[in-house]
Amino acid sequence: MNNKYTSALTGGLFSNPVFVLVLGTCPTIAKSTNVTNAVGLGFATMFVLVFSNLVISALRNIIPDKVRLPAYIVIIATFVTLVQMFISSYLPALDASIGAFIPLIVVNCIILGRAEAFASKNDVVTSVIDGLSMGLGFVAAITLMGATRQFLAEVLKIEIFAKTAGGFIVFGLLMALFNVLIGIYNEKSKAKQESLEEKEA
Amino acid sequence: MGEIFSIIIAAILTDNVVLNQSIGICPFLGVSKKTSSAVGMGLAVTFVIAISSVVCWMLYEFVLAPLAIEYLQTIIFILIIACLVQILDIVLKKFAPTLYNSLGIYLALITTNCAVLGTANAVITNGYNLLYTFIYGTSIGLGFMMALVLMAGIRERQERTIIAKPFRGFAIALVTAGIMALAFMGLAGMFA
Numbered sequence: 001m002n003n004k005y006t007s008a009l010t011g012g013l014f015s016n017p018v019f020v021l022v023l024g025t026c027p028t029i030a031k032s033t034n035v036t037n038a039v040g041l042g043f044a045t046m047f048v049l050v051f052s053n054l055v056i057s058a059l060r061n062i063i064p065d066k067v068r069l070p071a072y073i074v075i076i077a078t079f080v081t082l083v084q085m086f087i088s089s090y091l092p093a094l095d096a097s098i099g100a101f102i103p104l105i106v107v108n109c110i111i112l113g114r115a116e117a118f119a120s121k122n123d124v125v126t127s128v129i130d131g132l133s134m135g136l137g138f139v140a141a142i143t144l145m146g147a148t149r150q151f152l153a154e155v156l157k158i159e160i161f162a163k164t165a166g167g168f169i170v171f172g173l174l175m176a177l178f179n180v181l182i183g184i185y186n187e188k189s190k191a192k193q194e195s196l197e198e199k200e201a
Numbered sequence: 202m203g204e205i206f207s208i209i210i211a212a213i214l215t216d217n218v219v220l221n222q223s224i225g226i227c228p229f230l231g232v233s234k235k236t237s238s239a240v241g242m243g244l245a246v247t248f249v250i251a252i253s254s255v256v257c258w259m260l261y262e263f264v265l266a267p268l269a270i271e272y273l274q275t276i277i278f279i280l281i282i283a284c285l286v287q288i289l290d291i292v293l294k295k296f297a298p299t300l301y302n303s304l305g306i307y308l309a310l311i312t313t314n315c316a317v318l319g320t321a322n323a324v325i326t327n328g329y330n331l332l333y334t335f336i337y338g339t340s341i342g343l344g345f346m347m348a349l350v351l352m353a354g355i356r357e358r359q360e361r362t363i364i365a366k367p368f369r370g371f372a373i374a375l376v377t378a379g380i381m382a383l384a385f386m387g388l389a390g391m392f393a
Contacts, residue, residue: 022371025230026315030223070283073312077276085272103275103322107315109227164223165386168379172372179367 012137243346
């Protein structure tokens with residue numbers, strides 16, 4: 001039981017939606033030109049993810065299997081419309097910079113992916129934890145991208161990093177870095193396990 | 202005439218969906234390992250974008266705007282796209298089984314291609330008329346296909362080279378795409 005929650009909780013890190021699962025790449029590249037946009041879009045996505053996970057998991061026994069994808073899309077689109085209305089009425093500055101990408105949250109594969117792979121099979125609490133964890137994983141990744149690109153483009157004045165081309169390159173390099181770190185971590189935990197097993201033997 | 206030409210050039214080359222607008226990157230990375238599947242996916246996407254942007258435009262102009270329910274745009278558009286993809290699936294299966302088999306799972310994946318929804322939204326935001334909508338949608342699709350096929354060509358070559366371990370898979374593909382996008386930025390200067 002406990003294990004179930006912890007694995008949902010660490011999902012955002014070890015199966016990071018952006019760097020490991022490579023989902024939601026479009027907003028990650030398009031709106032990571034600076035930290036403000038990245039955080040804004042990150043949290044908007046996280047909100048939709050948590051609530052769509054909640055509703056989909058609550059309705060998982062009611063929605064017929066054959067029409068589940070259209071049903072999920074309508075649920076997700078509803079929350080996206082809510083976010084869209086909220087941002088356009090209360091945060092006009094943010095709306096001007098990331099407005100075009102808010103409706104595209106509907107087709108962010110992280111959300112539909114989690115609905116299909118997780119929320120449709122698990123209970124409400126675990127699904128919400130999964131939504132929070134994956135959402136934070138996305139926020140962390142897109143903010144890291146935003147910070148890196150803003151630093152390169154505005155502090156070091158390498159303007160190319162504010163463009164899509166720079167986004168691709170930064171994304172690729174950060175992903176490689178993430179692979180290295182995960183590799184080191186896996187080796188360490190493997191070594192730890194082996195030394196434990198040796199002691200036991 | 203001149204405006205149509207500039208829409209086409211912008212959508213395919215200087216304001217390419219993938220390489221400049223960074224929309225539609227998931228399939229761009231996912232389906233660009235082989236040139237043959239890249240062509241199939243590109244054709245399917247072009248077809249869906251062209252039709253869905255026209256249908257969405259009509260629905261927006263004749264239903265949503267007169268009834269002042271524009272806030273339903275996102276929900277309606279995504280439903281139309283999902284239905285169109287489903288219809289296309291059925292029609293192709295029945296009348297063009299060879300094309301259907303070669304497209305395979307890519308067809309279903311088009312629903313979540315943000316280039317489709319992105320184009321449908323962009324057409325409304327830009328205030329295009331019906332003819333421009335159709336031309337813009339088709340050109341965006343062709344631009345997507347071109348980026349996909351070029352990328353697949355590069356990745357087929359990359360398969361045979363030795364790549365540092367952390368870069369294997371998506372990381373090197375992203376860096377490659379970045380360099381490709383750099384090259385395309387040069388084109389923007391030519392037509393500006």
